[in-house]
Amino acid sequence: GQNIDQPTEMTATEGAIVQINCTYQTSGFNGLFWYQQHAGEAPTFLSYNVLDGLEEKGRFSSFLSRSKGYSYLLLKELQMKDSASYLCAVRHNAGNMLTFGGGTRLMVKP
Amino acid sequence: KAGVTQTPRYLIKTRGQQVTLSCSPISGHRSVSWYQQTPGQGLQFLFEYFSETQRNKGNFPGRFSGRQFSNSRSEMNVSTLELGDSALYLCASSLESYEQYFGPGTRLTVT
Numbered sequence: 285g286q287n288i289d290q291p292t293e294m295t296a297t298e299g300a301i302v303q304i305n306c307t308y309q310t311s312g313f314n315g316l317f318w319y320q321q322h323a324g325e326a327p328t329f330l331s332y333n334v335l336d337g338l339e340e341k342g343r344f345s346s347f348l349s350r351s352k353g354y355s356y357l358l359l360k361e362l363q364m365k366d367s368a369s370y371l372c373a374v375r376h377n378a379g380n381m382l383t384f385g386g387g388t389r390l391m392v393k394p
Numbered sequence: 395k396a397g398v399t400q401t402p403r404y405l406i407k408t409r410g411q412q413v414t415l416s417c418s419p420i421s422g423h424r425s426v427s428w429y430q431q432t433p434g435q436g437l438q439f440l441f442e443y444f445s446e447t448q449r450n451k452g453n454f455p456g457r458f459s460g461r462q463f464s465n466s467r468s469e470m471n472v473s474t475l476e477l478g479d480s481a482l483y484l485c486a487s488s489l490e491s492y493e494q495y496f497g498p499g500t501r502l503t504v505t
Contacts, residue, residue, distance in 0.1 A: 326484060326498050326499055327496050328496070329493045332492065371437065379442055379444065379449045379450045380425050380427045380450070381450035385436070387436060
């Protein structure tokens with residue numbers, strides 16, 4: 285079966301760094317995605333990893349270890365607008381079928 | 395470039411009825427995927443269409459169906475609605491197999 289785990293909630297302070305972890309056990313692996321979703325809005329793409337290592341994009345970085353079934357999203361210099369849910373998703377095969385984790389609700393406090 | 399559009403944005407239906415939701419992908423995108431989002435189950439994959447053919451299918455009952463037209467626009471249909479079908483239905487389009495762009499969703503309430 286498919287199993288993707290991430291913490292339900294996290295709290296961090298404005299200006300700080302936060303790491304959101306995601307572990308997965310899935311049949312087939314063809315990449316891992318991170319999406320951001322603000323309340324009442326659609327998910328927006330943040331990052332994509334298919335090979336092991338770190339991908340950096342501005343204040344956001346994502347890491348993947350395929351052998352450990354593990355990924356994390358690192359957010360630096362947190363801003364209030366970063367308060368949102370962060371969704372980890374695995375693609376299993378060719379095509380766009382994604383299995384999502386339950387999402388991590390991040391609250392950034394002043 | 396216009397984003398993914400979904401119609402209607404909000405819908406209220408009664409148990410037993412059927413509903414059709416529409417999705418227009420970003421121009422040039424041939425892949426359209428549908429997802430159901432609920433507080434309890436999160437985001438769950440329904441199906442994906444690519445060039446008018448269903449390429450992937452999730453674990454939903456046969457009451458959930460979809461199709462894609464030659465202009466890549468897609469519709470999904472839910473027949474014999476149940477209370478548990480109340481959800482946000484999201485459509486996402488993609489150029490190939492990579493980044494998916496989500497539409498604003500259709501909020502379906504079944505009473």
